[in-house]
Amino acid sequence: MSDYNFAYLDEQTKRMIRRAILKGLAVPGYQVPFASREMPMPYGWGTGGVQVSAATLTPDDTLKVIDQGADDTTNAVSIRKFFEKTAGIATTERTARASVIQTRHRIPEAELTEDQILVYQVPIPEPLRFLEPRETETRKMHALEEYGLMHVKLYEDISQHGAIATAYAYPVKVEGRYVMDPSPIPKFDNPKMEMAAIQLFGAGREQRIYALPPYTQVVSLDFEDHPFEASKADHPCDLCGAEDSYLDEVILDDAGGRMFVCSDTDYCRSRREAGHSGRLGGEAA
Amino acid sequence: MIELNNVSKSFTLHNQGGAVIPVMQNATLCVEPRECVGLTGVSGAGKSTLMRVIYGNYLAASGSVVVGGVDVAKAEPREILALRRETLGYVSQFLRVVPRVPTLDVVAEPLLAVGTPEGQARDKAASLLAQLNIRERLWGLSPTTFSGGEQQRVNIARGFAYDFPALLLDEPTASLDAQNRATVLGLIETAKARGAAIIGIFHDEAARETVCDRFVDVSVFSPKALA
């Protein structure tokens, strides 16, 4: 055990954050203000998600942290180590084994279960922000369900690009009430948000927490004649051959060589362990 | 159709020591349908003032000015506007229009205002403009650029586009050549024949004698004693 209080934050702070989380769960999609603390990492590195995780974790939990789907990138590694040190909890890279998963910009490919919690890191929680800079006005718009402006953004997309070009942080409507920013996950992940696990969203710099209880209705906004599409690169994974997973494009050389691989490293590895193989499965792995 | 009872009018000049200038007293006058009454009197006797009072452009100080059942002296603005739209036409000496609007539309406007279909309104406007010898190539231009005589004729065409039951004509034949003058007198006769009650000011004596059934000398309404 370390000299830190369990999971770094003091108990009063965790209580305050838990109250915000409970309120968020009670009003799905509503942004609950909370007194965000200074964390030993810069804003933009997941201070919101870390505080939500800290308030959620119990000593028996097993934590998984992913950054763009990967367990082995700097952000994921340092947050995992942070909780290993301050909470002394078990960590894992296996989605199915984790009870709490903190994520930046992805939802794991494997279906989550009722005893899991997914914690998102959120940079800008306000979906209306880029069109309406005044916080007083956006709060009022949420309160009065004045969401026409959200469609203006999609209209602009279509008029300029011929299709809804928003590819990530694609706005959703929760339970027919609040319009919510799903954090910068690819729109490919939007349909997965109607899931069995609890989803919690933390924005540290913006001091907002919001949440989705299990099986909450989450609808991606669209037009009747330009319906929502959960798009991904039109390739199978070059390592594991998966056709249904979100892919990262990796440049291999300066002669145009490239490969597509699952952005969810755990999913990809599990498939390869089960004997699946893609175009470059033998050599590159 | 037009009935004035003891109408008086004065101007109070608040910015010139509150001077009160009475210009009309006890004006009483009645015009029936199919009748044209000419206003006479020397220049400055108050012919145009009387006409403006009837049209609601000047506010009567007392008395009643009943046109088609509406007392203009007391009516709400919207009642007066409805009266001007449907009942009371006015051909003034000056054309006042929105810049840039084509002549044909200026003439058709009174018809459109009462809901006449656009094509029908334009046809009527075109036939009036033709009768009044406004060349067709001018119809698409704004009358603000026209000569004085042309503007006058556009004004008349506009005044006769819709068949008003009551008409006020302020010098309709002034500065017109013989041919156009005859056309205008013809329009007045036609209006009378269809039942319009008309009050006119004509300096042109021959015209006056042709269309007027009787005359009212407005100098009898001049205030006798100035306070």
Add this chain to the structure above:
Amino acid sequence: MTPLLQVKNIRKFYGARIGCKDVTFDLYPGEVMGIVGESGSGKSTLLNSLAGHLAPDCGEVIFDTRADGPVDTVTMSEPERRMLSRTDWAFVHQHARDGLRMSVSAGGNIGERLMAVGGRHYGSIRERAADWLARVEISENRIDDRPSAFSGGMQQRLQIARNLVTGPRLVFMDEPTGGLDVSVQARLLDLLRGLVREMGLSAIIVTHDLAVVRLLADRLMVMKDGCVLETGLTDQVLDDPQHGYTQLLVSSVLHV
């Protein structure tokens, strides 16, 4: 006939300073009323109090709503009032940039009110935006340009299109032709007159330009120091002003 708008004893003070006081009038469907007066006369305060942008200290602004008949908009709930200002009401600002979203294309600006009331078909929203651009005499191929690329007159016409697309019944206009050069003003006035007649709009227009009200307004209200001095038919007030201040105002106009 029920008045579209009944204004009763509207009063707005800024601390001890008068904004406007004891303003009462009725506006009937299809009527256009001009409010004139010099800067600081309280005409803009009055307009903003009527349109719900300012909360008056006392008084009623009763609007004949489509659903429930006459309702006091001062005491109505904020969501209802905001809904009204997106549907049956429109507000044309003097400066187009106050009434437009400068970072959104012309089509998006016009479409916003449609989407705000539930329009979810891109094609039909775009079609109506194009139709309205044509009605305010802006070429359809400018539909994807931002208003910042438009001239002042075009911006003002775009603002009008954006406001009228939902077929409002009452339009508030604050110096709609202010800051435009005269030829552009004339064009705008002509456009407004046409729209008012076609759509049967009622409008309240605040301006200090007497030529504008003569051409646009059916009736006039003259204000000074927050009080209404004189009301009446537009041409009667301008040609036969009864109040000393109005006489001064009318005689101060330069004739070209």
